[in-house]
Amino acid sequence: MDKKIRVMIAKPGLDxxxxxxxxxxxxxxxxxxxVIYTGIRRTxxxxxxxxxxxxxxxxxxxxxxxxxxxLCKKIISLLKEREVEMPVILGGIIPExxxxxxxxxxxxxxxxxxxxxxxxxxxxxxxxxxxxx
Amino acid sequence: xxxxxxxxxxxxKFKARDKAALAKMISLIEDNVVDSWKIISKLQADSPPKNSxxxxxxxxxxxxxxxxxxxxxxxxLESDEKIGIILIDPSxxxxxxxxxxxxxxxxxxxxxxxxxIRSLASxxxxxxxxxxxxxxxxVMKSFGFDKIIIETVGAGQTEIEIFYACDxxxxxxxxxxxxxxxxxxxxxxxxxxCYVVNKIDLPSSxxxxxxxxxxxxxxxxxxxxxxGVSSLENKGIDKIKNWIELQQKEAKDNAVKNEIRKKIRVKxxxxxxxxxxxxxxxxxxxxxxxxxxxVLKLLCKEIGGE
Numbered sequence: 001m002d003k004k005i006r007v008m009i010a011k012p013g014l015d016x017x018x019x020x021x022x023x024x025x026x027x028x029x030x031x032x033x034x035v036i037y038t039g040i041r042r043t044x045x046x047x048x049x050x051x052x053x054x055x056x057x058x059x060x061x062x063x064x065x066x067x068x069x070x071l072c073k074k075i076i077s078l079l080k081e082r083e084v085e086m087p088v089i090l091g092g093i094i095p096e097x098x099x100x101x102x103x104x105x106x107x108x109x110x111x112x113x114x115x116x117x118x119x120x121x122x123x124x125x126x127x128x129x130x131x132x133x
Numbered sequence: 134x135x136x137x138x139x140x141x142x143x144x145x146k147f148k149a150r151d152k153a154a155l156a157k158m159i160s161l162i163e164d165n166v167v168d169s170w171k172i173i174s175k176l177q178a179d180s181p182p183k184n185s186x187x188x189x190x191x192x193x194x195x196x197x198x199x200x201x202x203x204x205x206x207x208x209x210l211e212s213d214e215k216i217g218i219i220l221i222d223p224s225x226x227x228x229x230x231x232x233x234x235x236x237x238x239x240x241x242x243x244x245x246x247x248x249x250i251r252s253l254a255s256x257x258x259x260x261x262x263x264x265x266x267x268x269x270x271x272v273m274k275s276f277g278f279d280k281i282i283i284e285t286v287g288a289g290q291t292e293i294e295i296f297y298a299c300d301x302x303x304x305x306x307x308x309x310x311x312x313x314x315x316x317x318x319x320x321x322x323x324x325x326x327c328y329v330v331n332k333i334d335l336p337s338s339x340x341x342x343x344x345x346x347x348x349x350x351x352x353x354x355x356x357x358x359x360x361g362v363s364s365l366e367n368k369g370i371d372k373i374k375n376w377i378e379l380q381q382k383e384a385k386d387n388a389v390k391n392e393i394r395k396k397i398r399v400k401x402x403x404x405x406x407x408x409x410x411x412x413x414x415x416x417x418x419x420x421x422x423x424x425x426x427x428v429l430k431l432l433c434k435e436i437g438g439e
Binding site: 003004006025026028029030031032033034035036037038039042045046049050052053054055082084 | 153
C-alpha cells in the first residue's frame with residue numbers, strides 16, 4: 001500500500017553549523033519523504049539507536065569538522081554490531097582523497113559542496129527505495 | 134506466501150522485546166493496514182496486552198511540548214518504568230513529505246533502555262494525530278509499556294482527537310497564548326484533564342496564570358488542575374508527575390472511550406483503503422456516480438473474504 005520513504009538526517013561530532021543539513025532535510029521533505037532531523041552534536045551511538053527506533057530507510061550524515069573518517073567508521077561498525085542493514089550516505093566538506101576510504105568502509109554515496117539538490121534527492125530516493133522493497 | 138510465514142521472524146523478535154522489531158512493526162502498520170490487523174490480533178491472542186496508561190500531550194506549535202516531555206519522562210525513569218513515546222508532526226499537503234523535528238528535544242532519552250521514541254507524520258489526518266495511531270497504540274500495549282505518551286502536532290482549536298486516543302490529556306499553554314477570550318473558547322480548551330502553563334520563566338506568565346485560575350474556578354472545571362512549569366529550567370514538573378500517578382491509580386476502565394476507539398479504528402481502516410484506491414484511479418472520463426460504483430467495487434475486492 002502506501003509506502004513512504006523515511007530518512008534520518010544526522011549531524012555527528014562537534015561542528016555546530018547545520019544550515020546545509022536543514023536545506024537537505026527540507027529538499028527531501030519537498031520530494032515527499034519523511035525526514036527525521038537529529039539536531040547538532042550527536043554521538044554515533046545516539047544516531048544508530050535513533051535510526052533503529054525510527055526504522056528509517058537511509059541515514060544521511062552531515063559532517064564539516066574533518067572528523068568524517070573516524071565518525072563514519074564508528075557508525076558503520078555500530079550498525080553491523082546491531083545487525084541492521086541501513087544504507088549510509090555522507091555530505092559535507094570531504095576532501096577528494098578521503099572518498100575511496102569512506103566508500104570502502106561502506107558509505108554508499110559522498111556528496112561534496114556544489115552538488116545539486118536534485119541529484120541528492122534522486123540518489124537518496126533510489127538508495128532508500130532499494131531497501132524498502 | 135501466507136502472512137503468518139511472512140511475519141513469523143518479526144513477531145518472535147517482537148515478543149523478545151526487541152526495539153528494532155517494534156520499529157518495523159509500526160512501519161508495517163503505517164504502510165499496510167490489511168496485514169497489520171491480523172498481526173495485532175495474533176499478538177493479543179498469544180499474550181494479553183499490558184494495560185498501559187496513555188497520556189496525551191497537546192498544545193499550539195512552539196509552546197514546549199517536546200521539551201516538557203523530555204523532562205517529564207526523565208522523572209519516570211527513576212522508578213524503572215517502561216515508556217513508549219510517539220511524536221507526531223504534520224505531513225505536507227503538497228508533497229506528502231514531513232520534517233519530523235520533535236526528537237531533537239529529547240535525544241538524551243534515546244539511549245535509555247526503558248524508553249522507545251518514534252516520530253510519525255500525520256499523513257493527511259486532520260485531528261492532530263495520524264490515522265494509524267490507534268493500531269500503533271495496540272502494538273505498543275503488546276510490547277508492554279507501562280506508559281505511552283503521545284505528542285500531537287502543534288494543535289489548533291479543533292484538533293482534539295487526542296481526547297479519544299488517550300486516557301489523560303495534558304494541554305500545554307504558553308503565557309503569550311492570547312487574552313482571556315481565547316481561554317473561554319470551545320474545543321481544545323475543553324478536552325484537557327490538566328493544564329500546564331509552560332515558560333513561567335517569562336515575565337508575562339503571572340498574569341496569564343491568574344486568568345487561567347479564574348477560568349478554572351468556574352463550576353464546570355473545578356476538578357481540573359493547573360500547573361505552572363518551566364521545562365527549560367526544569368521547575369514544577371515533579372508535581373505533575375505525582376498528580377498523574379494519583380489519576381492513574383484512580384482511573385476506571387473507560388468503556389465509553391474504548392467503544393469510540395474501536396469505531397475510529399474501523400473508520401480509519403476504510404479511509405486508508407479508499408484513499409489508496411482513489412490515488413490509483415483515473416477520474417477523467419467518469420461521472421461522479423460511475424466513480425462511486427467503481428470505488429465500491431474495488432473496495433469489496435480489496436477487503437473481500439474477511
